[in-house]
Amino acid sequence: MTDRFDERRNPWTRRAVATKYANPWIVVEEHDVLTPKGKPGIYGVVRPRALAIGVLPLDARGGTTLVGQYRYPLDRYSWEMPEGGGDKSVPPVESARRELLEETGLVAGSWLEVLHMDLSNSISDEHATCFVAWDLEQRVAEPEDTEELRLRHLPLSALVDLVIDGAITDSLTVATVLKLLALARSERLPDELAAIVARGLTGT
Secondary structure, three states, rough: OOOOOOOOOOEEEEEEEEEEEOOOOOEEEEEEEEOOOOOEEEEEEEEEEOOEEEEEOOOOOOOOEEEEEOOOOEEEEEEEEEEEEEEOOOOOOHHHHHHEEEEEEOEEEEEEEEEEEEEOOOOOOOOEEEEEEEEEEEEEOOOOOOOEEEEEEEEHHHHHHHHHHHOOOHHHHHEEEEEEEHHHHHHOOHHHHHHHHHHHHOOO
């Protein structure tokens, strides 16, 4: 007997796909479908052309750097870790290196991939890969023409408080901070990074 919850089974029937809008960053599709109940319907799907990239930089004392910018779709200001889009044909860590340098002027000698996320799986196939970076060296930031950025330096403990209090709502930042805490508590971080995180959380 077929398992009705078989994770490999797609209960939707896709009858046709039409591109309704496209630009260099996204494609919007309308799918003519049969629902899992067998009824005709439509499903709108947004397909970003880039991989979402995030990186949480940590200095030797456990401090981090946030980026502040006005987020046009939200119509409000947002503080978040360095983020951007990466070419899907390029290793994600290379895109993370580029974003970190562009937005903060930082170069990191050590990297740890900590998170994969599907960002809005009811309407989009956008996927994110997030990193923690340390062994930092300060260079010159190179923001893009579309970016008007401010930088804020603070201890990791302060960032955790902002996340827990809901002052920071950016999904990549929230998820990466919480994943880092979980990895630290379960002693699953490299020794050097674990020591940095401990200093950042305790101030010692």
